[in-house]
Amino acid sequence: MEQIVSKFKETHPNIDVKVELTPNKQYWSKMETAAAGDQLPDVFWMNGPRIVKFAANGQLLPISDQIKADKVDMSNYPEALVKLYTVNGKNYGIPKDYDTIGLWYNKKMFDEAGVKYPDESWDWNALLDAAKKLTNPAKGVWGIAAALDSQGVYYNMIPQNGGYVISDDKKTSGYDKPEAIEALKFWTDLITVYKVSPTQAQMTDTEPMQLFTSGKVAMYFDGSWDAIEYSKNEYTKDKVNVAVWPQGKKRAAVIHGLANVIAAKTKHPKEAWEFVKFLGSKEAADIQAKTGTVIPAYKGTESAWVNSMPNFNLKAFIDMVAYSVPYPVSKDTSKWTTVETEQFTKAWSGQIKIEDAAKEVAKQMNGFLAQEQ
Amino acid sequence: MDKRRYRYDKNELFWAYLMIAPTMLGLALFYVWPVLQTFFYTFTKWGAFNNYQLTGFDNYKHLLTDQNLLKAFRNTFLFIALSVPISIFLSIVVAVLLNQKVRGLSVYRTIYYLPVVTMPAAIAMVWKWLYNADYGLINYLLSLVHIRGPQWLTDPRIAMYSVIVVAIWSSIGSNMIIFLSGLQGISSTYYEAASIDGASPLRKFWMITLPLLTPTVFFVAVVSLIGGFQVFDLIFMMVVGSSAGTATTPAIDTTQTVVYLFYRYAFMLNNKGYAATVAMVLFVIILAVTYVQMKLQKNGFTTNRRLVGWLLALMAPGAGRRHYSFTSF
Structure with a gap:
């Protein structure tokens, strides 16, 4: 970040940028308090679940006009972002950056069970077949961890099965549609029916x-952000690799990433825009990519990140x-995600049926969404 | 009553008030004012970024139909009903044993007190590892004698009892210290007289120790009860605890307590008005229970103690249990 700022100052000597770092855990409570007190920084990082809440409540400066005036090409960034x-x-x-979810697998366990490594050709059935073969109750190992994980799992599977979590107009939940239920059922069946x-x-x-990471499960879906973790871990660094999400009825993968935004009440809208524009430039993305922590959002700059950990097939995340x-987000995302997790916990543990x-x-989410309008 | 009490001159009063001013101000600012604010918030509904609107009695109406609240109270009562009496009983036993002249007395006292000075979060972490059903120490030891241990923290039928065990274990230390001070306040002349009369040690315990310890037992009971109503950290860290921040444990229905529910409404669902209402209900219940306790306690109790008790009840919603053992000495 410091490097990016000093680069920015080279071309904009009259704009002073003060960087303030906040630990991840405090970041959102700090920003929400700041927003309530009109104390937001001029430029700051925004995430998906909160963008609508901040934007719709007039906390952020719309930048469509600036983008048009300065001819910033938005096709340089992933469309979904x-x-x-x-x-x-x-x-x-x-x-600013993005992350996708990949199928991480333990090569050693695949070799021992004589199963072919996952690749682009895999679909859900291949996943299930492999999971069955890799499970060995006697040894206490499982083929897959069917984690209760929204971004990691069912935010990918529901669109793969032709469904949606939230409609494009953010008015209705897709959880009561057969496509969504079928996808969720495939996943919970891994625990309750197939016991893999x-x-x-x-x-x-x-x-x-x-x-x-201790070799008890052979397959686990995890985001690009954990690649650095796996490359540092003694056990996983040469035993695991990653592949793209197996396809359902079609290919789909959820994408998330941070963006640089401008506070609506900034005293320096012009300067803030200059800085945001620079942060979104190829130049800034190149500097960021070299650190290896996140995938920069600017198209074509990902290769530095992909090459930073040659042990892993990181290209899968880009593909x-x-x-x-x-x-999937709405104005008050955390409301329905809380209910979502609570209900699914009961289904994952077999206390209630996943359909119910x-x-x-869907019922409660539709209620929350109606309140948002 | 001593007449001198009413003859303080103005100068003395001024200094007296000045001396207690810092405490009173702190109390007013950090305890009384938030209580009043909380009461006000029970009539509001919150939106994004801390703006709210008045909604009258809507939150109170919602209380009546809230299934989770019922469950939470049931769980909280179970927690109190088991943890408070057992903890008091064991604490008295330990205190009496450690009130003898035995070798290595201070070592034992330190060991029993150790859980009190340990962070609750650290305690919860360690016990979580011990309780781990697949790789934990407890189930490993059980497996050595060919018993398949249960899922201590994730089985809905067992989880609450596992937490209660830890709660008792970690509360014995602080209760023991209070009982020790109570025991040492009992004059040895009673015991000497009883010895001359030929009373057995057990009889001495029943006839002298316990009756003279009742004010202390009462005090510990009040404090433990309030603490029990407010139990949150152990549940949150041991049972709910997941990196997701939302409960993903199958045992949530049988372990969620009232304060957990308050946390869920306030910080997970951003429904701060209703959360304040839940806190208010808890406040009223603690107040009522403490009042009943006061009434039950008829003998061997001074006005002074009663005042302390009322203050405790007043401070209930704002503070954690550890504060009380602090202010009361």
Whole structure:
């Protein structure tokens, strides 16, 4: 970040930029408090679940006009991400980075079970077949961790099955549609019917990622942000690799990423825009890519990130951008995601049927969405 | 009553008020004012960025149909009904044993007190590992004698009891110290007289120790009860605890307590007005229960103690249990 700022100052000597870093855990409570008190910084990072809340409540400066005037080419960024930061037809942010979810697998466990590694040709059935072969109750190992994970799992599977989580107009939930229920059922069946995954109780006791990094489960869906974690872990660094999401009825993958936004009440709208524009430039993205932590959003700059960990097939994460779908959000995302998690917990652990859970979520979610209008 | 009490001159009063001013101001600012604010918020509905609108009694009406609230109260009562009496009983036993002249007394006292000075979050973490159904120490030891241990923290039928065990374990230390101070306040002349009369140690315990310890037992009971109503950290860390921030444990229905529910409404669902209403209900219940306790306690109790008790009840919704053991000494 400091490097990017000093580069910016070279070309804009009259604009002073003060960088303030906030630990991830405090970031959102700090920003929400700042927003309530009209104390937001001129430029700051925004995420998907909160963009509509901030934009629709007049906290952010729409930048569509500036984009047009300065001819910033938005096709340089993943389309689904640009869409995520477009509220009521107006752009509010320029994407900074992104992440997608891949199928991480343990090569050693695949070799031992004599199963072919996952690749582009895989569909859901191939996934299920492999999971069955990789499960060995006697040894206490499972083929897959069927984690209760929205972004990691069913935000991908529901669109793969032709369904949706939230409608484009953000008015209705897609959880009561047969496509969504079918996708969710495929996943929970891995636990309750085929028993190729640890139970929800077991995955509460021991996090799925921990089970994967200790060789107890062979397949685990996890985001590009954890690649650096796997490359540092002694056990996983030369035993695991990653592939694209197996396809359902069609290919789809959820994409999420941060964007740089401008506070509506900024005293320096012009300067803030200059800075946001620079942060979205190829120059800034190149600097960011070299650090290896996140995938820069600017098209063509991903290769530095892909090459930063040659052990892994990181290209898979980039390939999925072509058919990516936006992260489902609404004005008050956390309301329905809380209900979603609570209901699905009961279904994942077999206390209620997934059909009933999904319909209940849809019912409550539709209620919340109606209040948002 | 001593007449001198009413003859303080103005100068003395001024200094007296000045001396207690910092505490009173702190109390007013950090306890009384938030209580009043909370009461006001029960009539509001919150939107994004802390703006709210008045909605009258809507929140109170919603209370009547809230299934989760019923469950939460049931769980909280179960927690209190088991943890408070058992903890008091064990604490008295430990205190009496550690009130003897035995070798290594301070070592034992330190060991029993250790859980109190440990962070609750750290305690919860360690117990979570011990309780882990697949790889935890407890089930490993059980497997050595060919018993398949249960899923301590994720089985809905068992999870609450597992938490209660930890709650008792971690509360014995602080209760023990209070009982020890109570025991040492009992004059040894009673015991000498009883010895001369030929009373057995057990009889001495029943006839002297316990009756003279009742004010202390009462105090500990009030404090533990209030603490029990407010239980949150152990549940949140041990049972709910997941990186997702939302509960993904199958045992949530049988372990969610009232304060957890408050947290869920306030910070997960951003429904701060209704959350305030839940907190208010809890406040009223604690107040009522404490009042009943006061009435039940008829003997061996001074006005002074009663005042302390009322203050405790007043402060109930704002503070954690540890504060009380602090202010009361």
